[in-house]
Every structure is written in structure tokens, then in C-alpha cells.
Amino acid sequence: MLMEISDFPVEVQIGTLQNLEEKPRISYFDPTVVRFLVTLSSSLINDVESRKHADVMAFAFWIRKSNLEITVSKYQADRNRVGYGMCLHIAPANVPLNFAYSLVSSLLAGNRNIVRLPTKIYPQIIFLIEKLRKILDADEFQDIARSICIIRYEQNDDITKKLLSYANLKVVWGGDSTISKIRSINTPAHCKEIIFPDRKSISVINAESIHKLSISELSKLCEKFYTDSYLFDQNACSSPKIVFWLSGGKDTSGIRDKFWQVFFEVVKTKYVIEPRNLLLKFTELSHIVATSNQNLAIGAPGSLLSVLTFEADTEPFGARLVNRFGAFFQDDLERLEDLTSLIDYRIQTISYFGVNPKRIADFVINSRINGVDRIVPIGKGLDFDLIWDGYDLPRSLSRAVIIN
Amino acid sequence: MLSIEEIASKAESFTMLDELESFKYTLFRNLTDFHVQKCLGYKRIIESFFKTYSSSTRIEELPYIPIGLFKQMDLMSAPQSAIVTTLNSSGTSGNTSRVYLDKVTAINQIKVLTNIFFETISNKKMPLVVIDFGNDVIPTGNINARSAAVKGFSIFASEVHYVLNKNLDIQLDQFSKLAKKFGESEILFFGFTFVIWNNLLKELESNNIKFAFTKGTLIHGGGWKNLESYKVSNEIFNNCAKDRLGVMRVLNYYGMAEQTGSIYFECSASFLHTTHYGHVIIRNYHDFSVAKIGEEGIVQLLSVVPTSYPGHSILTEDIGVILGDDGCKCGKSGRYFKILGRLPEAEIRGCGDAYGNK
Numbered sequence: 044m045l046m047e048i049s050d051f052p053v054e055v056q057i058g059t060l061q062n063l064e065e066k067p068r069i070s071y072f073d074p075t076v077v078r079f080l081v082t083l084s085s086s087l088i089n090d091v092e093s094r095k096h097a098d099v100m101a102f103a104f105w106i107r108k109s110n111l112e113i114t115v116s117k118y119q120a121d122r123n124r125v126g127y128g129m130c131l132h133i134a135p136a137n138v139p140l141n142f143a144y145s146l147v148s149s150l151l152a153g154n155r156n157i158v159r160l161p162t163k164i165y166p167q168i169i170f171l172i173e174k175l176r177k178i179l180d181a182d183e184f185q186d187i188a189r190s191i192c193i194i195r196y197e198q199n200d201d202i203t204k205k206l207l208s209y210a211n212l213k214v215v216w217g218g219d220s221t222i223s224k225i226r227s228i229n230t231p232a233h234c235k236e237i238i239f240p241d242r243k244s245i246s247v248i249n250a251e252s253i254h255k256l257s258i259s260e261l262s263k264l265c266e267k268f269y270t271d272s273y274l275f276d277q278n279a280c281s282s283p284k285i286v287f288w289l290s291g292g293k294d295t296s297g298i299r300d301k302f303w304q305v306f307f308e309v310v311k312t313k314y315v316i317e318p319r320n321l322l323l324k325f326t327e328l329s330h331i332v333a334t335s336n337q338n339l340a341i342g343a344p345g346s347l348l349s350v351l352t353f354e355a356d357t358e359p360f361g362a363r364l365v366n367r368f369g370a371f372f373q374d375d376l377e378r379l380e381d382l383t384s385l386i387d388y389r390i391q392t393i394s395y396f397g398v399n400p401k402r403i404a405d406f407v408i409n410s411r412i413n414g415v416d417r418i419v420p421i422g423k424g425l426d427f428d429l430i431w432d433g434y435d436l437p438r439s440l441s442r443a444v445i446i447n
Numbered sequence: 448m449l450s451i452e453e454i455a456s457k458a459e460s461f462t463m464l465d466e467l468e469s470f471k472y473t474l475f476r477n478l479t480d481f482h483v484q485k486c487l488g489y490k491r492i493i494e495s496f497f498k499t500y501s502s503s504t505r506i507e508e509l510p511y512i513p514i515g516l517f518k519q520m521d522l523m524s525a526p527q528s529a530i531v532t533t534l535n536s537s538g539t540s541g542n543t544s545r546v547y548l549d550k551v552t553a554i555n556q557i558k559v560l561t562n563i564f565f566e567t568i569s570n571k572k573m574p575l576v577v578i579d580f581g582n583d584v585i586p587t588g589n590i591n592a593r594s595a596a597v598k599g600f601s602i603f604a605s606e607v608h609y610v611l612n613k614n615l616d617i618q619l620d621q622f623s624k625l626a627k628k629f630g631e632s633e634i635l636f637f638g639f640t641f642v643i644w645n646n647l648l649k650e651l652e653s654n655n656i657k658f659a660f661t662k663g664t665l666i667h668g669g670g671w672k673n674l675e676s677y678k679v680s681n682e683i684f685n686n687c688a689k690d691r692l693g694v695m696r697v698l699n700y701y702g703m704a705e706q707t708g709s710i711y712f713e714c715s716a717s718f719l720h721t722t723h724y725g726h727v728i729i730r731n732y733h734d735f736s737v738a739k740i741g742e743e744g745i746v747q748l749l750s751v752v753p754t755s756y757p758g759h760s761i762l763t764e765d766i767g768v769i770l771g772d773d774g775c776k777c778g779k780s781g782r783y784f785k786i787l788g789r790l791p792e793a794e795i796r797g798c799g800d801a802y803g804n805k
Contacts, residue, residue, distance in 0.1 A: 241798070345735030
């Protein structure tokens with residue numbers, strides 16, 4: 044029985060584990076789930092407290108009525124789908140609200156959920172949990188309340204094993220080492236697995252398009268690029284690590300310099316880095332340059348923005364992109380197709396400017412490369428979508444019944 | 448490059464501060480050039496971050512590398528075949544830093560330590576009591592920072608006594624015998640700050656035992672981070688040591704395993720002083736620019752000792768402040784400074800491991 048978990052040091056934030064053992068209560072794109080999310084969204088948007096947290100607002104907007112209606116319509120034609128049952132979510136450590144996106148995706152798929160929160164206490168999480176508690180109190184949402192249990196516990200394989208023994212499905216958010224750790228725990232054979240391993244992302248910018256921008260337009264673009272990269276210390280899967288300048292064979296150095304110059308002004312007004320992390324940045328970049336076979340000019344070791352001009356060779360570079368805290372590789376790209384030999388399964392997002400996304404999509408699909416699951420304009424790098432890392436989440440988190 | 452003896456006698460000969468400064472600049476400039484020639488990884492780092500150092504004129508403009516790099520990669524400025532000892536130092540973050548010593552560097556560590564000791568503490572040999580357990584054989588090859596330090600300090604000893612057993616328990620009867628024999632004579636105690644506090648002083652305190660080594664000197668260093676977590680200040684430590692051991696002076700020293708030998712002793716006014724063989728620069732937290740005198744920042748340490756690995760100029764993870772370039776009230780000339788702690792750990796945002804790394 045799941046109740047036995049109470050013998051372990053598990054801190055239950057929402058719901059009870061016992062409830063989850065009852066019968067399934069929600070269906071695929073259940074109208075009650077949608078109503079619940081809309082209620083949650085307006086409750087968040089109308090609370091001034093939410094405005095303190097950009098990530099809470101982003102989440103609230105993602106589940107607001109108009110947006111959900113579009114989402115629902117996309118899945119409207121789906122027939123004969125049903126949730127797998129009990130889903131265990133292992134949320135990542137350093138993106139506070141990621142657990143909420145994971146939970147919403149799974150609720151829409153019609154699952155009951157156990158969510159393990161990061162052990163670190165974030166004010167956003169406390170705030171959101173408080174909101175959830177209130178809304179889940181309402182009579183009309185009792186079926187939802189009985190489909191959610193949110194818990195927190197220190198890494199403990201016994202607890203995880205126990206939880207997994209009840210799971211029909213596990214959703215494990217990355218790091219590679221979390222995934223292999225969870226995989227090493229004995230899990231029932233029927234338990235399905237959705238995993239989000241370490242990914243890296245790149246940007247492709249058309250140099251000519253930058254050239255045409257006024258300084259204020261360029262500045263706006265830089266603000267967007269800042270959000271994509273610096274918001275999570277350039278350490279999120281979707282944060283760009285390299286900028287490729289589509290050159291068409293022309294000299295782009297002047298345009299590149301102008302871009303970084305304007306971008307640096309934006310960075311200087313916004314980015315605050317802990318000295319310990321600035322030192323770590325220096326250490327990591329030193330390691331990169333010391334082990335590189337190219338001369339990578341960087342400039343001052345204590346800078347908030349470091350740009351490493353390199354020549355992408357013909358090897359996939361995903362594993363080497365360990366730069367973060369505001370450090371970018373850059374190289375010219377004569378044509379998109381030159382990326383073919385460089386991209387591997389580690390590359391998640393291409394964020395673009397001045398390039399037709401259809402062109403990038405054609406390239407990705409026709410070249411049959413292993414990587415790239417997202418093609419988004421610069422500024423939308425961190426926006427969560429139900430289609431993530433190649434999974435169409437509501438569909439991946441539910442099963443299809445065939446009727447002949 | 449100059450030998451340690453030449454450096455000592457040259458540095459001694461200067462009367463003006465700027466003469467000494469320009470001498471030190473040339474010394475470290477040459478050492479930097481040397482490592483650039485000998486270590487490819489180091490060369491790449493210098494070319495990436497410090498392109499303009501060749502036109503520098505001041506010691507502050509010379510390159511430095513982050514101390515954490517020795518945990519991430521092997522850096523050598525001597526052929527592998529010349530390496531006689533690998534010095535391992537397990538940092539607080541768990542990763543081990545490795546520095547590679549050839550004969551010259553290993554000898555220079557001892558020479559420099561000896562000179563600093565003679566200049567600061569005493570120029571005659573005296574009995575040494577090591578507050579640690581004894582290694583029957585001083586190992587070569589792979590050694591840790593702790594045994595390297597003990598080995599270093601043993602050089603000054605007329606005889607060496609270890610007073611802890613392998614479990615780090617104090618051997619009180621042995622200690623009492625030493626007190627009888629050396630109570631009136633000059634004697635040196637040496638150990639790691641935390642070990643002395645935890646395994647000697649606290650033990651003496653709880654058993655209410657006092658000794659009277661009236662001409663004794665206690666030298667301690669390293670591992671003060673542990674002490675901090677016990678909320679023990681330098682002052683409490685000093686008072687307790689004087690009270691329990693009856694020693695006439697207690698001296699803290701500061702140094703890095705990555706610059707073994709090149710240490711900085713606390714003076715009678717409780718400040719650390721630079722030496723002929725080393726230099727200290729404080730850098731601002733947010734851009735590594737040079738901090739002004741009196742301003743807190745990140746400690747950069749320079750040492751003439753490392754020639755077999757490029758560790759002659761490193762940016763540490765410690766916080767410090769320079770109080771003056773001269774004129775310490777203890778009467779010693781030269782730059783004096785204080786170490787204030789370590790840079791606090793910082794959160795890293797992004798897609799981190801929730802479960803795998805603990």
C-alpha cells in the first residue's frame with residue numbers, strides 16, 4: 044500500500060498518497076481539468092504576489108483560458124485515448140516551476156500524479172502550492188484533488204522504489220545522472236518512461252537582418268536573447284550556447300561586433316552573478332580553451348559576457364558545449380546545410396532571427412539529423428510547449444486504444 | 448631564472464618599495480613567460496584571457512589562473528618523466544586537485560619554507576611536536592597536502608615527536624613527558640588548525656589539563672573553514688592555546704597546497720605578511736579588477752616556487768583584504784593583509800540534476 048510511505052521521511056505538500064490508490068477519476072482532456080486550470084490561471088493572474096515571480100506569471104499565462112482553448116482544439120480530434128494511470132514525476136532541481144508544467148501535461152492526459160518537488164525551497168513553489176491547495180478545496184474539483192499528490196523528500200532510493208512500484212508511468216526531468224540513477228532503481232516492467240536528458244541549444248542569426256536593424260530594434264532583440272540565455276545562468280537546456288551567423292559567404296565581423304556590443308549593454312544592466320559563479324565561469328572557460336585545438340580569444344576573465352570565436356569543425360559538438368554564465372561560441376555559417384555534420388542528439392532548440400523557420404524545419408527534417416526538436420524565434424527559447432523534446436506530451440502520457 | 452638564494456639576497460638588498468615591486472614584476476613576468484613556453488594548456492589560457500600581458504609593466508597586469516582548474520585538468524610545465532611527486536589536495540568540494548612536482552620544485556618548496564621560517568620564527572633548530580599522527584615513512588610519489596606540510600616543517604626540527612595516534616587521539620602521557628623535558632626550552636608545535644582545536648585543545652579543556660611550555664611556539668594553518676563552522680574565531684583559538692599549552696606565542700599561517708612552501712605568517716599584530724617569494728593581490732568580486740587597499744575581494748596568490756606546473760599565479764576561492772603596502776604596527780616592512788573567509792557557495796539556475804548528484 045502506498046500508505047506505507049508514511050514510514051519514510053516524505054513531506055506531503057498536497058493531497059494524500061492514499062487517495063491515489065482509489066479509482067481513476069479523470070479522462071483524457073477532461074473538461075473538469077480544463078476548468079480547474081482556467082481557475083488556477085485567473086487566481087494567479089489576479090494575485091499581485093504573482094507579479095513578483097516572472098516564472099509564475101509565465102505559467103499562469105500558459106494555462107489561461109484563451110491559450111487552453113487553442114490547445115484543446117489541437118487535441119479535439121483524438122479518440123479512444125486514456126491515461127496510463129499513476130504517473131510519478133521527478134522534477135529538476137533548478138527550474139522551480141518545471142514540476143507544474145509536467146503535472147499539467149499529465150493531468151490533461153488523464154493520469155493520477157505523484158510529483159516529487161526539488162528539495163530546495165523556492166518562494167515560487169510555496170506560493171503556487173498554496174494557491175493549488177485553496178483551489179483543490181472546492182467541491183467541484185474533488186476529482187482533481189484526488190488525482191494529485193505533491194511531495195518532497197531527500198534523495199532516497201527506498202522511497203523512490205516504493206513509489207515506482209505503484210507507477211504505470213514515470214516522467215524524469217534531466218540531468219543525465221538523475222536519469223541513470225532512477226533507471227538503476229528496480230521498476231515494474233510495465234512502467235512506461237518519459238525522460239528529459241541533458242540537451243544543448245544553439246541560435247542561428249541572419250547577419251544581413253541584424254545589419255538592417257536600428258539600434259533600438261537591435262536592443263529589443265538583445266533583450267529577448269538575454270531572456271533566452273541569461274535567465275537561467277545559460278544553464279537551461281534551451282539556452283543558446285553557440286550563435287551561428289548565416290553569412291551567405293560575406294564578411295560578418297562588423298555585424299557580429301555590433302550585436303555583441305549592444306548585447307553587452309543589456310547584460311550589464313541586468314545580469315547579477317555571484318562571485319563564486321564568476322570564478323566557476325573562469326575555471327570552466329579556462330578548461331575549454333586549454334583543451335581546445337583552436338586559439339579562442341576571450342578577453343577579460345571576469346567579464347559578464349564572453350564570446351569565443353571558433354571554427355566549428357566537422358565533429359558534432361554537443362558534448363563540448365559546457366559554457367554557461369554568459370559565454371557564447373560563435374562561427375559563420377555559409378548555408379544552413381553546413382550544420383548537418385555538427386548536430387547530434389544533444390541539440391534541442393534552434394532559436395532564430397532573420398531566417399525563415401520553415402527553411403530550418405525543412406533542413407532538420409530533410410537532412411535526417413538526430414537532433415533539434417524545437418525551432419523558435421529568439422525570445423521564445425524558454426517557453427514551454429506541450430510538444431517538448433520530441434514528445435507530444437498528452438499523447439505520450441496516455442495510451443491509444445484501437446478498435447477494429 | 449633566479450635561484451631561491453639569489454631571490455632572497457636580491458630582495459633583501461632593496462631599500463625602496465618601488466625597487467622591490469619592479470623586481471617582483473620581472474620575477475613573475477619571467478616565470479609566466481617560462482610556463483607559457485613549457486605548458487601548452489597554460490599558453491592557450493593566457494592567449495585567450497591575457498593577450499596583452501606581454502606589454503604589461505606591473506605585477507597586477509600579469510596573468511592568473513583559477514585554482515579550481517587544478518581539479519579539472521593536469522597542468523605540467525615539465526616533462527612527465529621529470530615528475531617525482533604528485534601532490535593531491537582534496538578540496539572542500541570533493542574533487543581532488545593535483546599538482547606535479549619535479550625535483551627543482553620539490554626542493555624549492557623546502558628552501559622557501561625554510562627561509563620564511565628562519566626569517567619569521569627562529570633561525571635555530573628546536574624540538575618539533577607535530578599535533579598529528581606520525582607517518583613512519585614519508586612517502587614519495589603520491590602525497591597529500593597534509594603530509595607535505597608535516598614533511599616541510601620537520602626540516603627545522605632537532606627532533607620530531609608525533610602526539611596523536613592513528614585515530615587522532617591525543618597521547619597524554621607522551622605529552623606530559625614532553626612537558627617535563629622541554630617545559631623550559633624553546634620548542635615548536637605544529638599542526639592543522641582544526642585538528643589542534645578538535646583533538647588537542649578541546650580534549651585538554653574537557654579534562655581540565657594545562658601545560659606550561661613557556662618558551663613554546665604554536666604554528667597552525669589550513670582547515671580553518673571547519674573551525675568557522677564550529678564558530679571558533681582566531682582570538683578564541685589563540686587564547687585557548689595559550690591557556691592550555693602555556694605557549695608564549697601562537698602563529699597562524701596561510702597558504703595553498705597549490706603553492707606549498709610559499710606560506711604567509713601572521714605577525715604580532717595578527718596580520719599576514721607577504722614574503723620575498725610570494726605576493727598577494729586582492730581582486731574585486733564582480734569583474735576581477737584590482738581592489739584598492741582596504742577593499743575586500745578575492746585573493747590572488749603569487750609564488751616563485753612552482754616551475755614544474757603553472758601554479759605561480761592563482762586566483763583562489765578565498766576572501767581577503769590588503770591593509771597596507773608597508774607600515775604594519777608590528778614593525779615588519781612590506782605588504783600586509785588579512786584572510787576573511789571563503790567565497791560562499793552559490794546556486795546555479797538551470798536544468799540541474801534533481802536526484803543524481805547529491
